[in-house]
Amino acid sequence: MTKSGEESRKDATPKGFPQEGRVDCITPSAHQKGKAYAAILNYQFGDWKPYICMTTDYGATWSLLTARKGIPSY
Numbered sequence: 001m002t003k004s005g006e007e008s009r010k011d012a013t014p015k016g017f018p019q020e021g022r023v024d025c026i027t028p029s030a031h032q033k034g035k036a037y038a039a040i041l042n043y044q045f046g047d048w049k050p051y052i053c054m055t056t057d058y059g060a061t062w063s064l065l066t067a068r069k070g071i072p073s074y
Helices: none
Strands: 022-028 036-041 051-055
């Protein structure tokens, strides 16, 4: 993720989620700078729990949305 075009980049990989999980997609917000959503898949390791997370600070911190938005945990 970058705030300055192509000048510099930093790792914005969601922390606190399964390390072996695969980030399926990251979608930046069209309405708020620094905000993005990510979907993480971990079914390859038998974990069918949905991981959908959000950042509002360019990836410095992430919060899990699936736990509080009514998406069931399997």
